[in-house]
Amino acid sequence: MLDFFKGKRVLITGHTGFKGAWLSRALVLAGAKVSGYALEPDNRENMYDLLNIKKDMNSVIGDVRNLEKLKETFKNTKPDFAIHMAAQPLVRESYLNPVYTYETNVLGTVNFLECVRTLMDGGSVLNVTTDKVYDNKEWERAYVEDDYLDGYDPYSNSKSCSELVTHSYKRSFLDEAGFALSTARAGNVIGGGDFAHNRIVPDCFRAAKAKEALIIRNPSSIRPYQHVLEPLAIYLEILKAQQEDKSKASSYNVGPDEEDCVTTESLVKLFAKYWRDGFTYEIKKDKGPHEANLLKLNCDKLKRVFDWKPKYNIEKTVKETVNWYKAYSEGENMLEVTNRQIQEFFD
Numbered sequence: 001m002l003d004f005f006k007g008k009r010v011l012i013t014g015h016t017g018f019k020g021a022w023l024s025r026a027l028v029l030a031g032a033k034v035s036g037y038a039l040e041p042d043n044r045e046n047m048y049d050l051l052n053i054k055k056d057m058n059s060v061i062g063d064v065r066n067l068e069k070l071k072e073t074f075k076n077t078k079p080d081f082a083i084h085m086a087a088q089p090l091v092r093e094s095y096l097n098p099v100y101t102y103e104t105n106v107l108g109t110v111n112f113l114e115c116v117r118t119l120m121d122g123g124s125v126l127n128v129t130t131d132k133v134y135d136n137k138e139w140e141r142a143y144v145e146d147d148y149l150d151g152y153d154p155y156s157n158s159k160s161c162s163e164l165v166t167h168s169y170k171r172s173f174l175d176e177a178g179f180a181l182s183t184a185r186a187g188n189v190i191g192g193g194d195f196a197h198n199r200i201v202p203d204c205f206r207a208a209k210a211k212e213a214l215i216i217r218n219p220s221s222i223r224p225y226q227h228v229l230e231p232l233a234i235y236l237e238i239l240k241a242q243q244e245d246k247s248k249a250s251s252y253n254v255g256p257d258e259e260d261c262v263t264t265e266s267l268v269k270l271f272a273k274y275w276r277d278g279f280t281y282e283i284k285k286d287k288g289p290h291e292a293n294l295l296k297l298n299c300d301k302l303k304r305v306f307d308w309k310p311k312y313n314i315e316k317t318v319k320e321t322v323n324w325y326k327a328y329s330e331g332e333n334m335l336e337v338t339n340r341q342i343q344e345f346f347d
Contacts, residue, residue: 001233002346004240006031011079013037013064013112014086015057018194019128021047023085023232026342028056035077037062037070038086047193050328051335064108067115074119081239082120084112084127087159091132092198094155095289105158106165113169122178124243126235127166131187131224131255131297132156142258142296145185145251153289163251170249180242180249186231187224187255187297190267190317192324193338194228200264204271205325207279214281219265224255224297227317229345230310237306248305255297260314270315274322311345 010027014020015036027034034057041048048054058077062069064086074082087105088094094101109127116125134143135150149164151157163183170181190201197203200216207214231254242249255261265283272279302308312320320341327337 001237001240002026002030005081005236007033008081009033009035009077009079010081010083011035011037011074011077013084013108015053015059016041016046016048017085017089018047018191018196019189019228019232020085021051021053021193022191022228022338022342023083023235024053024057025051025338026229026232026346028053029339029342034058035073035079036060037064037073039063043195043197045195047195050193051338064111065103067111070111070115071119074115079120080123081243082112082116082123082125083235083239084109084125086112088155090196090198091153091155092289094153094158098154101154102158102161105155106161109162109165113166113174116179117169117173117177120179123180124239125174125179125181126239127162127181127183128235129159129163129183129185130156131185131253131295133160133163133185136295138294140294142298143253144298145253145301180246182238182242182249183251184231184235184238185251185253185297187226189228189231190225191228191321192328192341200267201271201321204268204275204279207281208275208277208325209329211278214268214279216264216268216281216283217285218293219263219283220293221264222261222294222296223264224261224295225267225314225317226254226256226260226310227312227320229342230254230256230312233311233346234302234306234308237308241306250301250305252302252305253297253299254302255299256310256314256317258296260310260317261296262314267314267318270318271322274319275326
């Protein structure tokens with residue numbers, strides 16, 4: 001499937017982030033003409049700089065709230081495919097900076113789609129949101145695409161708004177103009193190269209590296225964890241398929257099989273199993289802001305339309321993630337490690 005993108009012009013917003021860096025590298029390996037538009041990486045330790053990803057692509061540093069600079073990037077790159085991943089992606093950060101979160105996640109989507117509307121001559125477009133867009137009732141059943149959108153916290157709610165903005169642009173402008181536009185509501189993504197704070201796997205790595213006990217806030221929270229390459233592969237499949245058949249443009253949940261939705265403590269135990277070296281954890285619940293305790297996605301629509309199924313189960317997902325961090329901690333060539341993981345997944 002990667003071969004399809006050879007020679008194609010692909011623009012990614014948010015390419016300096018965790019998922020964006022993996023996607024940029026996969027498309028470079030595919031021979032695509034990759035451009036990216038994003039802020040500088042958030043963390044001093046980050047995959048984008050670590051792998052020098054900008055060396056093999058056209059990287060523009062800019063804010064999605066800056067419409068004129070984003071327009072200039074669209075004009076210069078003339079993308080065949082555009083994928084919107086730029087976001088303020090953290091729940092806890094959204095409580096601290098709600099205005100910035102809404103500006104980035106809602107106005108940023110408006111700006112992206114306005115550039116698509118006015119500067120692309122048709123094409124295939126994807127807006128990546130989140131599994132947290134749903135009005136979470138803590139149901140045991142998994143959410144489907146027709147469930148009500150209304151995320152609780154500012155991050156989740158702003159992503160619900162991003163979905164609504166996309167639906168409006170699709171109906172008002174882009175369908176009639178011949179665009180294929182989808183949204184992808186991805187579950188919790190893990191994998192090597194994530195160094196964000198207040199995310200469970202990067203926190204595991206930092207604790208393991210420092211030989212300190214990991215502190216778990218919410219051990220019983222259930223999330224649809226998946227390896228980073230799982231959603232990226234289906235994003236590319238959606239872009240490809242909807243260009244060839246616009247009836248496939250829609251909203252899709254992207255997550256693991258239900259048996260691979262596990263508690264935070266189960267995930268940490270798997271990390272400990274593969275990291276070894278005395279990794280330990282402690283449970284210390286805090287009085288932090290509200291976060292959903294139970295969240296599952298029903299991905300039957302994705303499976304039906306694209307004849308898709310996840311490649312990695314939760315055990316394989318954690319194993320590959322730990323392998324990446326182990327290699328990093330031991331000073332291996334991380335570009336080679338990352339390339340190998342991409343090639344093994346897509347092969």
